[in-house]
Amino acid sequence: MESRTRRLTVSSIAALAAAALVAGCGGSGSTGSSGADGDTLTLWTHNAGNAAEYGVVKQIVKDFNAGQSKYKVKIQAFPQGSYNDSVVAAASAKKLPCILDVDGPNVPNWAWGGYLAPLDLSKGKVAVKDQLTSTVATYQDKTYAFGFYDVALTMYSRKSVLKKYDIRVPTLDQPWTKGEFMDALAKIKASGKFKNTLDLGTGDPGEWWPYAYSPMLQSFGGDLIDRSAYKTAKGALNGEKAVEWGKWFRSLVTKGYAPQKSSKSPADDFRNGKTAIQWDGSWSAQANTDKFGSDLAILPPVDFGDGPKIGGASWQWGMSSTCSNKEGAQAYLNFSRQTKYFVDFAKATGTIAATDAAAQQVKGYETGGQFNIFLKAAQEFAVVxxxxxxxxxxxxVFSKTARDILAGANVSSALDQAVSQIDNNLSTNNYSTGS
Amino acid sequence: MTSLPSRPGTAAGAPQARRPTRRRSRRRESLTALGMVSPAVFLLLLFFVIPVVLAFALAFTNARLVSPTPAEFTGLQNFRTLLDDPLFYKSLRNTFYFAAVVVPLQGGLALVLALLVNAKVKGVNFFRTVYFIPVVTSMVVVSILWTLMYQKTGLVNELISQLTFGVVHGPDWLNNPSTAMPAIIFMSVWQGVGFHMVIWLAGLQTIPQDLYEAADIDGATRWVRFRYVTWPGLRTTRTFVLITITIAAFSLFAQVSVMTQGGPLDSTTTVVYQAVQTGYAQQQTGYASAISLVFFVLVLAVSLVQRFLTREKD
Amino acid sequence: MTSASPAPARPGPRTPLLRMLALQAARIALALFFAFPIVFMLVSSLKPDQQIFGDLDSIKAFLPVGHVSLDNYTGVFDRVPAARFLFNSIGISAVTVVLGIFVNSLAAFALSRMRWRGKKIVLSAVIATLIVPFETFALPLVWWVNQLPWLEVNGFHLTLTEGWLDTYQVQVLPFVANAFSIFLFHQYFQSIPKELDEAAVIDGANWFGIYRRIVMPLSGPAIATVAILTFLPAWNSYLWPLMVVQSEDLRPVMVGIQYFFQLNPSWGEIMAYSSMITVPVLALFVAFQRAFVSSIASSGVKG
Known part of the structure; x- marks a missing residue:
């Protein structure tokens, strides 16, 4: 009997051992995730599945590895939709890579949380001062990250449509006023020709909401937080101007101009002629041009009173604070700061190169070019x-509040609640703030 | 009563000469049982109990997802905040609402489907597979289609209008606070029912054929057959389906996350959705853990009551 | 209930033709109701993005009309190492299923058919683990598996490594023991007559013999069900590999779907990739559910 029990125990252990063995066969990569292994540095990018941008990253790394013999950079690519989860998980296991990219608005959070180390970019060929301000992330007077490009919000429409309904084509110098914009929407709506008079892209759940709609709030004269000290949202997010924005935002739905929830692909809806005016980003410009040619109208954002505004800051590069070879990481980052790489990134991704010199070399973005409007908008209207x-x-909090407002929540109480939540978060966490 | 099957290798041998005493055999049985559960228990301890205890311990701290300082013990602070959090009560109400509708609906429908495809008819394999399709279809694809069908001018309203000869015009399902949850419920049942159909099917296989034959000889009607043979035969399956659907319903997250993000006006926010949103997007790990811990205690209580009730009936 | 030969399907009382037709009509109607997303997915995988959304307003969404091609499928392979991901997922899921069936049925056997002190508490505790959604303890689990040691085989040397991040085992072992499977086996085993055990004991079988030669062969439907239900979450796992796997070579299929969500998502390719990862699961279901019916039938015969 004893032997039977033992046999059972043995087989149970055998099961676990088998599991161990099967799993062990491929599990040789257990050394790959420390920030640096001597002079071999790991680099993380959000570009998995984005061959164009990933290609540029690979090219820079290849050039860097070939150009000197001291350091070697090794790339790991992640899909962007879940990049933050991957980074946060790695940080909790103390396994951040040396070099990583980061979505611009997250830089202060990651710098404060000890993920990122300040950078010395003085050795790069491109001077920091030549960059669009939105592409350099400073926090507490230190630079933590820089980007090679930015993107711009814009409205797309068709010249033929605007002409048909006798609507003035707005320009950078003379954007639409709120009144003009609402008149235009009313005219198009009255024609009954379009499923969506205006499509704001409200079907997207993520960071799109604050990126796309807080500039409208800012153009009304409100903001997400009082930027004089970053200690409260009071006044900025629930003041008179903000309430005015909220009521206007909701009216787009009640008047039937914009869908409360857009389809999964507003850009395709626009190209299919279902939408008259679409609020979107510069990244759709090329596909829209391919479809409509010279009929495509790229319109600057509306001036709701405080000037036209767009969001600033896209993906940027930084160095982790746990990196065991910071010199190597700095060397790589400084090496990458060459105009040709700024050009390559902008060309590959259809974005706005972060320096004027680079932008001039990207077709369409040069002075007088069809997409030069994006560069100008990024220079003049961008708010980080x-x-x-x-x-x-x-x-x-802003995304949820804006969503509630579109769904018909009482505007002032929704904004008051958002303010009290944000203020509570600011006071219970010991944030240090300010650029 | 059919005779027990005789098994080559075990049955043919001569009766055992040794007969251990009852006490010794009991002790051996206990030891063997422990040996048999130990791999599972070990793995559960390692990969479930330890991390869950860690997670719940965070509920008593101010832990953040991203923070320059280590978490500090804050006692019951998170629970006090939770008691004053109106969103938590909304989440709780929505979660119970969802569970109360989905459990009987999905369990019952799954049984109907299982009975439909348990017959000896041409093509049952095909039907089983087709009914299972929504379970394996990616949530991305499902959400595109249902978002579209639930639009004001979508397929659902088109059908309603046709069926009522144009009298009833449906609402904008997902954007209306009073219809968003029913819409999520309907879609969830549609997506999950195939899963429980499979479990009912497995249960149906345990009902002895001869009981049906005996019922047929007695000239029993379909209903009588179901009431007195099938239903009692599904006793253990029933408990299983009830408990697992209940727990799954309480964990509602994915559908809400892709379809409504808790809106409109918090009408579809659920406890797990709130916990994930709080813990990851809002980085308040300690508070999210408190939500999870309270939720765990509540569902445990419901499950215990459920087990108690089903046990009493037996 | 003492029969040892449960049966899969039954003829039942004579069914009138009309009733049979009505039932079949119901089956077909339900099939349409459940099948439409996969039809949409397959059809859309053949169309360019813009047409997918153009066709959405009409029945065309479900018909392969307009510009139809396999371009999206070639696009998938340009963007994602799909073959590698499929290979990984098949391996990870298969190992999880096989180990899961063994470990969980063994535990369920002890919990349902043997007498020992504390088994009710263990069973309740196991079921209670179902209540905690994975998302709520994923992060502590990441930290924890990173502390665990692992024996690595290097030729003839065994080396002790630290941390399970970025491996296959971290995608398998945490999901082997599964309360759902234990519970399902437990409920199923209870419907198998206990008299069989007693008879076997008299014949000199030990407990493991009863498990292996009597209970498991009679549990085809339960095994098939557990196999399918363990396979699905393993195949669909997404959040976990994102957190613990850094090397592209070790990623499973579901992570791949994120590769398509760029600033301009390619919906046609998303549909093509979704088709590629859904159809194998359905094929597997077809295979399993055949086994599902035949295993009992054959066990009845052999017995």
Whole structure:
């Protein structure tokens, strides 16, 4: 009997051992995730599945590895939709890579949380001062990240449509006023020709909401937070101007101009002629041009009173604070700061190169070019999202509040509630703030 | 009563000469049982109990997802905040609402489907597979289609209008606070029912054929057959389906996350959705853990009551 | 209930033709109701993005009309190492299923058919583990598996490594023991007559013999069900590999779907990739559910 029990125990252990063995066969990669192994540095990018941008990253790494013999950079690519989860999980296991990219608005949070180390970019060929301000992330007077490009919000329409309904084509110097914009929507709506008079892209659940709609709030004269000290949202997010924005935002739905929830692909709806005016980003410009040619109208954002505004800051590069070879990481980052790489990124991704010199070399973005409007907008209208470690929290609260407002919540009480949540978060966490 | 099957290798041998005493055999049985459960228990301890205890311990701290300082013990602070959080009560109400409708609806429908495809008819394999399709279809694809069908001018309203000869015009399902949850419920049942159909099917296989034959000889009607043979035969399956649907319903998250993000006006926010949103997007790990811990205690209580009730009936 | 030969399907009382037709009509109607997303997915996988959304307003969404091609499928392979991901997922899921069936049925056997002190508490505790959604303890689990040691085989040397991040085992072992499977086996085993055990004991079988030669062969439907239900979450796992796997070579299929969500998502390719990862699961279901019916039938015969 004893032997039977033992046999059973043995087989149970055998099962576990088998599991161990099967799993062990492929599990040789257990050394790959420390930030640096001597002079071999790991680099993380959000570009898995984005061959164009990933290609540029690979090219820079290849050039860097070939150009000197001291350091070697090794790339790991992640899909962007879940990049933050991957980074946060790695940080909790103390396994951050040396070099990583980061979505601009998250930089203060990651810098404050000890993920990122300040950078010395003085050795790069491109001077920091030549960059669009939205592409350099500073927090507490230190630079933590820089980007090679930015993107711009814009409205797409068709010249033929605007002409048909006798609507003035707005320009950078003379954007639509709120009144003009509402008249235009009314005219198009009255024609009954379009499923969506205006499509704001409200079907997207993520960071799109604060990126796309807080500039409208800012153009009305409100903001996500009082930027004088970053200690409260009071007044900025629930003042008279903000309430005015909220009521206007809701009216787009009640008047039947914009869908409360857009389809999964508003850009395709626009190209299929279902939408008259679409609020979107510069990244759709090429596909829209391919479809409509010279009939495509790229319109600057509306001036709701405080000037036209768009969001600033896209993906940027930084160095982790746990990196065991910071010199190597700095060397790589400084090496990458060459105009040709700024050009390559912008060409590959259809974005706005972060320096004027680079932008001039990207077809369409040069002075007089069809997409030069994006560069101008990024220079003149861009507002970065609040430079505070509280930003990820503020972002979720704003998204939810804006969604509630579109669904018919009482505007002032919804905004008051958002303010009290944000203020509570600011006071219970010991954030240090300010750019 | 059919005779027990005789098994080559075990049955043919001569009766055992040794007969251990009852006490010794009991002790051996206990030891063997422990040996048999130990791999599972070990793995559960390692990969479930330890991390869950860690997670729940965070509920008593101010832990953040991203923070320059380590978490500090804050006692019951998170629970006090939770008691004053109106969103938590909304989440709780929505979760119970969802569970109360989905459990009987999905369980019952799954049984109907299982009975439909348990017959000896041409093509049952095909039907079983087709009914299972929504279970394996990616949530991305499902959400595109249902978002579209639930639009004001979508397929659902088109059908309603046709069926009522144009009298009833449906609402904008997902954007209306009073219809969003029913819409989520309907879609969830549609997506999950195939899963429980499979479990009912497995249960149906345990009902002895001869009981049906005996019922047929007695000239029993379909209903009588179901009431007195099938239903009692599904006793253990029933408990299983009830408990697992209940727990799954309480964990509602994915559908809400892709279809409504808790809106409109919090009408579809659920406890797990709130916990995930709080813990990841809002980075308040400690508070999210408190939500999870309270939720765990509540569902445990419901399950215990459920087990108690089903046990009493037996 | 003492029969040892349960049966899969039954003829039942004579069914009038009309009733049979009505039932079949119901089956077909339900099939349409459940099948439409996969039809949409397959059809859309053949169309360019813009047409997918153009066709959405009409029945065309479900018909392969307009510009139809396999471009999206070639696009998938340009973007994602799909073959590698499929290979990983098949391996991870298969190992999880096989180990899961063994470990969980063994535990369920002890919990349902043997007498020992504390088994009710263990069973209740196991079921209670179902209540905690994975998302709520995923992060502590990441930290924890990173502390665990692992024996690595290097030729003839065994080396002790630290941390399970970025491996296959971290995608398998945490999901082997599963309360759902234990519970399902437990409920099923209870419907198998206990007299069989007693008879076997008299014949000199030990407990493991009863498990292996009597209970498991009679549990085809339960095994098939557990196999399918363990396979699905393993195949669909998404959040976990994102957190613990850094090397592209070790990623499973579901992570791949995120590769398509760029600033301009390619919906046609999303549909093509979704088709590629859904159809194998359905094929597996077809295979399993055949086994599902035949296993009992044959066990009845052999017995």
């Amino acid at each position: 999202r609040p430079v505070t470690p509280a930003y990820p929290y503020i972002s979720t």
